[in-house]
Structure formats: C-alpha cells, structure tokens
Amino acid sequence: MTNISVKNVNLPSEEPHHESPGNWKEYFSFSTDHKVIGIQYLVTAFIFFLVGGIFAMVIRGELITPESDLVDRTFYNGMFTMHGTVMLFLWTFPSLVGFANYLVPLMIGARDMAFPRLNAVAFWMVPVVGILLMASFFVPGGPAQAGWWAYPPVSLQNPTGHLINGQVVWLLAVAISGVSSIMGAVNFVTTIVKMRAPGMGFFKMPLFVWAVFSAQIIQLFGLPALTAGAVMLLLDLTAGTAFFDPSKGGNPVMFQHYFWFYSHPAVYVIILPIFGIFSEIFPVYSRKPLFGYKVVAISSLLIAVVSAIVWVHHLYVSGTPAWMRMLFMVTTMLVSVPTGIKVFAWVATIWGGKIRLTTPMLFALGALIMFVFAGIVGIMLSSVPVDVHVNNTYFVVGHFHYVLFGTVTMGLYAAIYHWFPKMTGRMYYEGWGKLHFWLTFIGTNLNFLPMHPLGLQGMLRRISSYAPEYEFWNIIASLGSFLLGMSTLPFIFNMVVSWMHGQKAPANPWRAIGLEWLVSSPPPVENFEEIPIVISEPYGYGKSEPLTANIQNQSHPYKPHS
Amino acid sequence: MDSYLTSGESHHASGEHTHDEEGNKMFGFIVFLLSESVIFLSFFAGYIVYKITTPNWLPAGISGLEIKDPAINTVILVSSSFVIYLAERALQRHDLMKFRLFLGATMAMGSYFLLGQALEWNSLAFGFTSGVFGGMFYLLTGFHGLHVLTGIILQLIILVRSFNPGNYDTGHFGVNATSLFWHFVDVIWIVLFILIYLWQ
C-alpha cells in the first residue's frame, strides 16, 4: 500500500463533473440540500465555538491572579454560564448534527434526508438560539448567571424584578434548541430506518451511522424530560408557580432529576458520534478493517440504553439515600463496559496497521489518548466516596474538559480535516494542519491537566477569586488557555485559504471505503446518479470485494479489474 | 459472506423507500409522538413524586376534586376515538359524506370536552399558583387541553381539504396522522384522569 501524501495526490484524469453547491450565497439561504445544511451547521457552530472560547479566556484571565480583579462577580457568573451554554448547545451539538447531516444520507446511499424542509427549519433555529443568548447580555441584569445547569433556587432569583431577565431569555433559548433537536432526531431516525440503499442491512451500516442513530434515540427520549423541567422552571420564574421554589413548598431537587435524566445521556449524544468518527478514521489510516465491527455497533445502542438509568450519580450530594447511590454507582460503572470494548476495538484496529499520520489521524489519536485519560478519571468520579470529596471542585472541571475539549473538540477537528476534501472539493494544507494539532494538543494538556491537582487540593469551581496557594497551577492553566485560543488561528487560516485556493480534491483522496467516497468531491446535488446496491461489508480494507454492485468509480481502491 | 442482499430483496433495506414519502411521514410522526409522550410521562412522574412527598398536598380549604363532570367528559372523549376511527374507515370506502359526518361528530365531542374543562377551571377554588398541586393540576390539564385543541384544528384542516376533490385520494397521511394523534390524546387523558381524579 503506498503512502499517499496530500500534496502529490494523482488527480484522476476524468473526474465526473457535476454541478454542486459552489455558490457561497447558497449557504445563507433556506436550502433543503442536506449537504448545504450540514455545512451551515458546521460553520455556525464554529463561530459560536470562537465566542465560547472568548468567554473561556475571560474566565481564565480572571483566574490568572488570586484576586477578583478583571471583571465583576456578576459578569464572571454570566461568563461561565454562557461559556458552558454556548459550548454545549451551540458548538458540540450543532457541529455533530452538521456532520450527521452531511454524512448520513451519503453513507447510507440516500439522496437526501427523509424530511428536507424540516431539516432546514431545524437548522435555522440554531442561529435564533445564538442570537437570543447573545441578546441576553443586554436585558436588565445581564445574562443568566446560574450556570449551564440552572439549578433552582439560584436560577429563580430575579434581582432586577423584571419579567424578562437573563434567565428567562436563557430558558427560552434552551427550549428552542430542544425543539430543533427533536425535529432533527425525528428526521435522522426516520432517514436511517427507512432510506438505506438496497443491500445495506443494519449490520452493513457504517459505524458513524450507528452512532448517530443511537445518539438521536437518546435525544428523542431524553430531551422531553429536560423540556418538561424547563417549562416548569419558566413558569416558576414568570407565572409564580411553586414547582421548584422551596419558599412556596416546592422541591428544587426535582429539577435536578429532570435535568440530569436528560443531561447525563446528553453526554453520550455528544460522545457517541465522536466514537463513530473514530471508527471511520482509524481503519482508513491504518489500512485495516475495524476490529469487532458488530460488537462496536451494538455497544453504541447499549450505551444509549444504559446511560438513561445513571443520572442520579450527579445527585450523590443532593440528599440521595445510600441505597440509591449504590444502585446508580453500579449502573454508572456499567457504562464503562461497552465503552471499554470500543476503546479496545480501536486500539486493535490501529495495532500493526500501516499507519499514516496525516492530520485527521493525528487528531483522532490525540483525542483517543485524551479520552482514555478522561475515562480513568471518570471511573474515579463515579465512585461515591471520591465524588463526594471532589464534587464541585476543579477536579470535575478538569475531567469534563478532557472529555469536551480533549475528546469531543479534537475529534471534531479530526472529522473536519478528514471530510474537508469531500465537502469542499479541495485539499487542506497538511503542514498547517499539523501545526494546529500540536498547538491544540499541548494547549489542552496545559490548560486542563493542572485542574486536577487544583481540585484535589480543594479549589472550588465557579469562583472568581481563590487562596494564593492555588496560584501556580492557575497561571499554567491560563497560559494553556491562551495557547488554545491561538491554536485556532492556523486552523482558520488553513480552512479559508484551502477552501479558496487548495488543490482540487479527487473523489477519494484517502482511499477510504464508504459510499460517500464513491461520489465526486463535493458530491452532486442529489448525491447518487443511481442509488447504489450495497454488497459488501463497510470496512473491507485489505479484502478485494467491490463495495457496490452498480456504481463504477475510478478512484475506488477495490474496484474489481474487469 | 453470509448475506449478500441484492436490490429489492429485504423490505426495509430497499431503495424504493426513498420514494415512499407517505410511509416515511407516518413513521416520522409515530417517532415524534413517542417523543412527545415522554413529556407527558415526565409530568406524570413529577406528579407522582410530588404527591407522595409533599406534606400538605391539597391547597388549604380544598378537600378534593369533584369527579362527576370530568368522568362524563372522559367518556365522551374516549368515545370520540371510535368515531374518528369510523371516519377513517368511511374514507377508505371512499364514502366522503360519512367521512365528513363522523369527523364533524369527533370535532363536536372534542369541543364539548374542552368546554367542560373550561367550565371546571372556572369553578375551582384554587389557582395555578396554589402550591405544587395547583401548578401541577393546571399544567397537566392545560397541556393536555392544548393537545385536544391541536387535534381539533387538525381535524378542521382535513375536513376542509376533503372538499377539494384532488386531495382525498392522493394519500391519506393527513387523515391517518390526525386520527393517530387523537387516539394518543385520549390515552394520555385516561392516565391523567386516573392520576388526578381517581387517585385523590
């Protein structure tokens, strides 16, 4: 197997030419093409990632000194609340939905999603959510300050006395984003169940599709619980009901149940597609079939199911009775079984393969390393005695940033590079990609590793000032965060310049298997001239079977010689 | 290799479904209703927990809810499920007159239910802000009432559409979905009735 470097890819001489959404104005229109919508999601999400990143650097700027001196306390509260909200609801969810939108129809051999117009409506709600959230900075009293989880009674406080305050706007935004996500989930589940190409049985689906399927099932059955809780909180805030207000006989812990019944599984809504991305990327750059395909596929669904019954581990310190704590500790640890199986499968896939360290592979490997680290810390956290000790400290903040930045965001970067040629029809610059990788990898560790010792020493989260003995690690973490901020510059540069001037990409630059690589880059408007008939396994690297019976393509590596 | 599937062999792995828009819509609608039912389930679960754990459950001065009128209401709403089923059947037989008749009857029964609920709300001595019970009561009945109203609007739409000759034979998704939605609203009400009125 030759090692393809990106710069000297041989362009197939007769690339079929199709008209494709090349006009940039299309990306600002109400398009119903799943590929345009996918890119709309991705670009919108990335812009909000930068916004959330700026908020993060304000937080870290404040924390570089022990005193609370950069911003005032209320603004600081607004900052970490909005940072968390933006990162979760406007960066991770929408960007993953963007990839799912772009890839799922291509990967299953469909011409579009089942409900293209619903798809477009769901997308356009995302900028609305973003604008609403940003607008909350300008309502009396400023943005929401109760953290992204909005626990009452803190979130019920309304110091300005205005009916429309930051918390109300925040809740509306979250509710709209929930509606958009449910629309998306209905669309994905229908598309995956009903629109697969002939021959693509469930166990011939690519693992990314399996992951999206499992994740969207969580959305369908988890999000409504959050919506219920959010509606009740909104009524408490605006209509004077008593659901969560202890001063009126309500019960604030009930909100925590509503919230975590969704928000724990929501972690998997984010992480499962990242696992799917790993499963797509490792085989290509190791030139080996994915190890244990079926087990990995089923474990996605298992994770979705088990994750629905572990939420109480967030309530260990909320007066939960001991027997319940034990029960949920066990189910929580259970999730690590299917997850462990996956990690094992990826390592076995990479092991002994012909590894090509291109940027997507580097990011995927980096993300996997970060995930293993986060997983070990996570198992520590799931045990009640440890959690009771470090709850609400920077130990937790460090852990979830290894997941959310180290694994999810780096996994997203891997996906962006991997499918960039497919989406734009251009190659990116490998050197800039590698620079981006190393800055990100080093920055992430500098930023979030120090949070673990800080947490163990007892530094609480959500504070803007701290005891001087914590200063050293905080300085390191803040420097790491500025490095991370800088690391986006080579990325943005690379994306913009490559999209405009990059070398034209062939249909299949990585010599990957998968239906999306059979069509031109970027794919034509309706994806396939002829709906493919799938006849072989999704990861047949090293086997010489044709993938489809009816689509002939120059660039497919395993095309039988006829 | 075990299963070489070729075109058109397995039913749901078949490419024809790309064009089976009616089927997709119905499937999507069912998925949506499943998701929607989780909202109700969440409220129900909340109601149960609150009822068990709240010391002074009923607002001061209230000993319980009057059950006779809501029971009559329940009977009417549940019967309307059969009536809309008859309408659906009539449409399958292309009997448009009967279709409109039964549909109209369903709408009348649904409206009667809503009216009854409005009258009940009007007569109650507690409000939305009367403790957790008051909030839960109005939240549940109100949210359900909103669904009844939506159902009636859907019925109105398909009724109007049935007067346009081009519509009724191009596929029955609208009718089937409306009818399914109506059954869904009924089932939810039965649970709600048991929780709020029978379990006092």
Ligand code: HEM
């Ligand atoms: C430049 C990178 C980042 C830095 C420097 C950073 C830093 C921080 C800091 C200092 C906090 C406040 C912790 C506290 O006071 O409790 C925080 C909270 C949070 N971060 Fe990040 N973060 C970054 C990226 C991300 C990403 C990529 C995500 C998600 C994908 C994320 C999700 C969150 C969440 C959910 C919270 C909790 C907010 C809350 O407590 O309400 N962060 N982050």
Ligand SMILES: [Cu+2]
């Ligand atoms: Cu959790």
